[in-house]
Amino acid sequence: MNKILNWGLLSTAKINQALIKPLRASKRTRLLSVASRSISSAEAYAREWNIPRAHGSYEALLADPEIDVIYNPLPNHLHAEWTIKALRAGKHVLCEKPFALTLAEVDAMSQAAQETGKILEEAFMYRHHAQTLKVKEIVDSGLLGKLQLIKGAFTFPLTREGDIRSKKEMGGGSIWDVGCYPISYARMIVGAEPVEVFGWQVESESGTDDSFIGQMRFEGGVHAQFDSGFKSPDRSMIEIVGTEASLTIPAPFKPGKTSEIFLSRNNEQEKIKIKGNELYLGEVEDMCDAITQNTAPRISHKDSRGNVAVILALLESARLGKPVALARG
Ligand SMILES: NC(=O)c1ccc[n+]([C@@H]2O[C@H](COP(=O)([O-])OP(=O)(O)OC[C@H]3O[C@@H](n4cnc5c(N)ncnc54)[C@H](OP(=O)(O)O)[C@@H]3O)[C@@H](O)[C@H]2O)c1
DSSP states (O other): OOOOEEEEEESOOTTHHHHHHHHHHSTTEEEEEEEOSSHHHHHHHHHHHTOSEEESSHHHHHTOTTOOEEEEOOOGGGHHHHHHHHHHTTOEEEEOSSOOSSHHHHHHHHHHHHHHTOOEEEOOGGGGSHHHHHHHHHHHHTTTOSEEEEEEEEEOOOOOTTOGGGOGGGTOSHIIIIIHHHHHHHHHHHTSOOSEEEEEEEEOTTSSEEEEEEEEEETTTEEEEEEEESSSOSEEEEEEEESSOEEEESSSSSOOSEEEEEEEETTEEEEEEEEOOOTTHHHHHHHHHHHHHOOOOSSOHHHHHHHHHHHHHHHHHHHHTSOEEOOOO
16 A cells, blocks of 8 residues: 555656656655666666666566556557557556557557556546646536537647657647647546547648647537647637536646636636646556555546547548548447
8 A cells, every 4th residue: 555656767758857756746656767769868868867777678667577657658659559568567557648549559558457457547637637627526516507518729839850749650740649638628528428520630741730620529419629730829728618607727738736717607707716736746646546546547448548539530530521420339
């Protein structure tokens, strides 16, 4: 119950920096190792971030008997392969979003987790934050009336040359990178999968989407609309509209330690202040709970699978130029 869990970083990815502080802040974790495809880069990274061990290959990290949990922040096309290898090496895995790029990959990841009895969770950090829990609580309380519409956006200007996000073969494109957030948020709020989707994309030279405009139709007359993109300024928002009131969340995906959401009803707006925690600490603590206390991870494999299924259907819709129905079950 009180075991300190040793974590290893699978690569020197930029996003590691978001996890390093929480891994040090939690009383239940120790950041023990980092791996890179080259030993010199692993050693330099370990020195820079004061990490005790450096491994010159991903295999060496997975073979380290003292590592309990692997954080997988590899490019999207490597999520499934290295998550499965880590699970089969006896490690628990926190895997970055998007969970995987095909449903077959998601199913193989789930199967590996089931067969090894190890915890596997997608690193959608916003799901654990107090703001998200509060928004869900408000919607479920019926305060907004009957749910009608969810609108969302996540864009930023991608200016880094050669970034993994612009490479088709690595699962690049804005819908996989940032569109996955408003899709995930809308599905969480509705608490169900859409039955039909429709999307358009602006294609880049490499064949990825530079921007994506998507719509989702849920049963019972609920709809969601979102846009994602690499060619617009930093934008993120969620608006949830019911028959009685609406809720605006200005920072839905990266809320700070304190945040504000706005409830609009009867032509008046009420500001709701929320005290949260370090954004990325929630996923670390959720993994620790699941591993040491046998609780269900907040994000189930079914939920992660649903998100991948919707993204694939939206991409198919954009390709075909017509709505695509989602398979049941
Ligand atoms: N949850 C969030 O807030 C959040 C934010 C940003 C990104 N992410 C996710 O985290 C993942 C990584 O994103 P990032 O921006 O941190 O990526 P990044 O800086 O480009 O890092 C990816 C790492 O993967 C390793 N790698 C292995 N094979 C590679 C290859 N063929 N090409 C390039 N790199 C390769 C490299 O590490 P070595 O050289 O050390 O082996 C590289 O540093 C993505 O899945 C992304 O969606 C999540």
